Amino acid sequence: MSRDTPHTALLDPLAERLGERGLLREPEAMTRYVADWAGDRLGEPLAVARPATTDEVAETVRLCHEHGVAISPQGGHSGLVGGALPANDGSELVISLERMNRIREIDPVNFTLTVDAGCILExxxxxxxxxxxxxxxxLGAQGSCQIGGNIATxxxxxNVLRYGMMRELVLGLEAVLPDGRIWDGLTRLHKDNRGYALEQLFLxxxxxxxxxxxxVLKLTPRPDQSRTALLGLPSVAAVVELYGLARRGCSDLLTAFELIPRRCIELAMEATPALSDPMDDAHPWYVLMEVAATGPVDLDAMIEGLFERGMERGLVLDGALGSSEAQAQQLWQFRESMLEGQRRRGEHLRTDIAVPISAIPDFVARASDAVMAQSPDCEIIAYGHVGDGNLHFNILPPRDLAEGDKRDHLHELETTLFAVLDDxxxxxxxxxxxxxxxxAAYLARLSPVERELVEGIKALFDPQDLMNPGRILPARH
Ligand SMILES: Cc1cc2nc3c(=O)[nH]c(=O)nc-3n(C[C@H](O)[C@H](O)[C@H](O)COP(=O)(O)OP(=O)(O)OC[C@H]3O[C@@H](n4cnc5c(N)ncnc54)[C@H](O)[C@@H]3O)c2cc1C
Incomplete structure (x- = not known):
């Protein structure tokens, strides 16, 4: 799209409305809004709007609607599927929520917190x-991701196994609709069954x-004690069996139960040399788990009891308990550093798939066989949140593969992986x-009925297809 289309007619009134800090038009000022998190892709926005209030967002959207300009809403820019990245033809206005970062109200009796959507999660x-x-x-990106982005994704x-996803942590919402109208759904009610749950459509x-x-976010009492343990296990089947024991034996106080393969421990130690092997022997699989409670609960006895039962059944081979805050942090450091270790290996396939918890062992075995048969020199890094049946079945391409061939190769492996997932x-x-x-993978799996409903919802909210066009559904023009 050329720069002197009617789109530029939007920018002068917008600059007047938002002021100098509120609208960035120079390429140098826009650099941090145009690359995706991994730096794999670049976009080119028309400009970047940085409204500071809901009214300014509404006015910006209304002007875009009037001029037929598409919008790319942007939060903390940590999304991993290119949703916040503007199109690379200069046609979209980025609307960044970064200046909308006020805590509006806290109500500790109601256990609610009302915030601007641009507040950083941390x-x-x-x-x-x-x-x-x-x-x-x-989550790993909590120092940069925003509440609005957390809601939108x-x-x-x-901690999902204990507290649920964002969907379960939001009571009310305020949103600017694609024509610039403001919908005020900021309810602090914990129960409200009046018709359709409109706020859930935005989640x-x-x-x-x-x-x-x-x-309006739902709060919980702050745990005053927690224990973290890293356990070594012989197989993924043992991990899933131990999860069942932990769920039943820890008074439902489990807050995390992470599956980690040996390769991730090695990647973590490569990325953070201060980390040393957590146990005397290497084990094929590890579980990083945490229990947390408020009040008089003996978490040490709980976790030691689980450890003993796991050892008796041959599920647990060894373990390291983080009894102090510092030790617990060091165990969590493995989880964080392994991500950096993967990142250093350059372009790789990142997935976030889910299967029923009981199917995790079979799935990992079958998917690994299928991927290795196709690419014997790739490396599979399968870790994830056992309690959610959610795996990051990631694949590092063969080290000797030419840079230019990596993307296609990884795409072929993703197709193979998703075919197993369908089973x-x-x-x-x-x-x-x-x-x-x-x-493409999403649309290929939508039934005709689902597609009609999804397209109908989009058309109802955004008949001109101006709000993040081409994300989730194909752009209509
Ligand atoms: C290191 C790392 C770890 C991660 N770990 C997890 C994890 O454990 N679990 C998990 O679920 N995700 C995880 N993510 C991905 C996750 O999607 C994001 O971290 C986060 O939820 C996105 O928030 P954001 O503010 O960065 O949004 P952005 O990246 O800015 O945007 C994401 C999407 O939301 C839209 N959007 C943003 N703000 C708004 C708004 N105010 N209104 C409407 N739409 C908006 C954008 O248009 C885009 O489509 C991780 C990402 C990283 C980089």
Whole structure:
């Protein structure tokens, strides 16, 4: 799209409305809004709007609607499916929520926190903690992702097995619709069955139905004690069996139960040399688990009891208990550093699939066989959140593969992996969403009835297809 189309007619009135800090037009000023998180892809926006209030968002969207300009809503820019990346033809206005970062109200009796959608997740957790509450969503990108982005992607993370995904942590929402109208659904009610749950439509909508500008979040009491353990296990089947024991034997106080293969421990130690092998022997699989409680509960006895029962049944081979805060942090460091270890290997296949928990062992075995048969020199890095049946079945391409061939090779392996997943009636996206990168695989699996409903919802909210066009569904023009 050329720069002197009617789109430029939008920018002058917008600059007047938003002021100098509110609209970036120079390429140098826009650089941090134009690359996806991994740096794999680049976009080129018309400009970047940075409204500071809901009214400014509404005015910006209304002007875009009037001029027929498409919008790319952007939060903390940590999404992994290209949803927040503007198109690369200069046709889309990025609307960044980064200046909308006010904590609006905390109600510790009602256990709710009302925030601007541009608040960084970490700062929301800190605000809750100041009132002896917890906002339990917890994920690797929490220092940069925003509440609006968490809502738009229905983010999950480490504690889903106890607290649920973002969908279960939002009571009310405020959003600017694609024509610039404001929908105020900021209810603090914990129960409300009046008709359709409109706010839920925005959870996982990936910016295609409107811009979330505010939210009422559900808080929990802040745990005053927790224990973390890293256990070595012989097989994925043992991991799943131990999960059943842990769920039943830990008074439902389990907050995390992460599957980690040996290769990830090695990648973590490569990325963070200060980390040393956590146990005397190497084990094929590890579980990183955490229990947390408020009040007088003996977590040591609970976790030691689980360890003993696991050893008796041959499920657990060895373990390291993080009794102090510092030791627990060191165990979690393996989980964090292994991501950096993968990142250093360059372009690789990242997935966020789901199968029923009971099917995890069979799925890992069958998918590994299929992928290795096709690409014997690739490396499979399958880890994930056991309690959610959610695996990051990632694949590092063969080291000697030419850089230019990697993307196609990984795409072929993804097709093979998804075909196995279909046999398990699994999901191709349990966390990151569809965005652009998963669109073809998503559409190929939609039934005609589902597609009609999904397209109908989009058309109802956004008949001009201006709000994040081409994400989830193909662009209509
Ligand atoms: C290191 C790392 C770890 C991660 N771990 C997890 C994990 O454990 N679990 C998990 O579920 N995800 C995880 N993610 C991906 C996850 O989707 C994001 O971290 C987060 O939820 C996205 O928030 P964001 O503010 O960065 O959104 P962006 O990346 O800015 O945007 C994501 C999508 O939401 C839309 N959007 C953003 N803000 C708004 C808004 N206010 N209104 C409407 N639409 C909006 C965008 O258009 C885009 O489609 C991880 C990502 C990274 C980089």
């Amino acid at each position: 700062s929301v957790k800190e605000a809750a903690a100041e009132h002896d509450c917890d906002f339990p969503l917890s 229905n983010a999950g993370g480490l 996982g909508s990936e910016g295609t139905l409107g811009i979330v500008t505010g939210a 398990f009636a699994g999901s191709i996206s349990a966390e990151h969403g569809i965005g652009r990168t998963k669109q």
